[in-house]
Amino acid sequence: MSMLIDLEHVTKLYGNVIGLNDVSLQLSSGVYGLLGPIGSGKTTLINLIMGQLRPSIGQVRIMGSNPSWSGAYLRRIGLCPATDVYLPNISGLDWVTNQICLYGIHRREAQRLAEQALALVKMETACRNPMGTYSLGMRQRCKLAQAIAHEPDLLILDEPFNGLDPVGRIEMTQFLRGWVKQGRSLIMASHILHEIEAVECSFLLLTGGRLLASGTLSEVRSLLREIPNQVRIRSPQYRLLASRLMGLDEVADLRVERELQQLLVSTDSPAQLARTVAKCVAEENIQVTEMRSEDDTLQSLFSLLMQLHRGER
């Protein structure tokens, strides 16, 4: 497999602020999820790949080229940025066509490619209306259309699910799965784990400008299972449930909230706790109306990784 992206000890500074901190990364063709909280350096990494930014320290090579000196590789990349595009008096078709013309493609051919791409993202009926009449989700689809219209080898998506309704999310997921099935490469950045989970890929976990970990979905899941978690369980029989949970190894702390008829359980093993509660429901007919994790699991994952990184665990 050819090397798509090669970063060697790359640091990017914005004045005194560190955008990316000593990141080394070699990615061959494939599907990657760039995962990290807001402000973790995902967009900085994408901008370095696109040549919009140059590294303060280190070296970046994309498809064998140095982005600072050669932009030819950009023809093989499609970018769908996180920023919204709002041009009220221009139609989606006109905008996408113009974006394709910027590759030096003749206008007639560019319009054909634009229509094809807009049809792929289910915008064929609305594409001739002004963008001022579009919803956020429709503008997101137009951005995706301009990224795929010239049939790139690598598609880079920054927060692609922003603004999409549930149906749009399903369609986007289906589209991305189709893209991957064609054997094309994909890098998808998001701060929400389940968005990236939807497309089977390898994960790159960024936080504070550092590449903390990389791995497959099962590896990330196994890490999540070990994270201390606080679980809220709502039940009309909360007292009975509390008595059953009290004293179990997986329960580190338990608090009863009478007014809300719920328990707040701290656990080192959320998976085991879930099994115990399920057993109570099945064997003792305890009714549970709601059970959910209090923590943002991704944030917890990053906290755990930071602790591992510092040698605190």
Add this chain to the structure above:
Amino acid sequence: MLGVVLQATIATTLFELRRSVSGQKIAIALVLACFPPFIMYMVFRTVGSDIEVGAELVMAVLIWMVGLLSLILWLPPGIYSELEGQTWILSTSRPYGRVSLILGKYFSAMVWTLLVLSLSYALTMAVCLPFFSLGEFALGFMLVSAFACLAYGAVFSLLAVLALKRAMGFAVGYVLVSEILLASVPALVQKFTVRYHLQSLGLEHISDFGLDRLGDQGFVRNLVLHEPLPLWGNYLCLIGGTLLILSVCLAIVNWRQLITVHET
């Protein structure tokens, strides 16, 4: 490479022209275009056709001002809003996106300004017709206007990529210091201003602007044009200067690492 840049620039220019058509912009263009004929009408109504300086000189100054105003209003804000705006990242993701975007903005501002100047000139001719015929100067005016747009457009584009959101202020400062103050100093420094070369073209292609009616012709001519260059020298300075400034502007845009205001 040149073919790609040319094609992308033409596409961007046409796109920018379509994008920039709005009621507000058309209203501003009409107000700008009506300014010279209104002033000329007031002048002729007050002093009649017995105007001391040439009518074509008053008209040239007014149209020069309108051209500058039009470019200042549309070019620097158009460029810096794009550089710090939503779609910059998309332009940088195209091999020659940065170059074609700046050139597209530059040429679309040219087209708007030349349309305003043409309309302004036509209206002025119509208003002045009962007093004075300006038809014979039409071609000369359009030629000088085109060179003015090219040269000033390049300067304002450079200011836009250097000063970003402060570009309009810098453009006004440039006009006051360079084009009004320095261009009026009868010394070598005059030759570094755009107005000096436009005046030379104007004297050649439009008229002598009634300078001979102002008395001491030598003194006034020296004030307007200190040690005149040959005509080809003026063309060379305007074309060469425009190309040089645009090249510097494009080099800066290619090299600058701009973060859009939406990124954190």
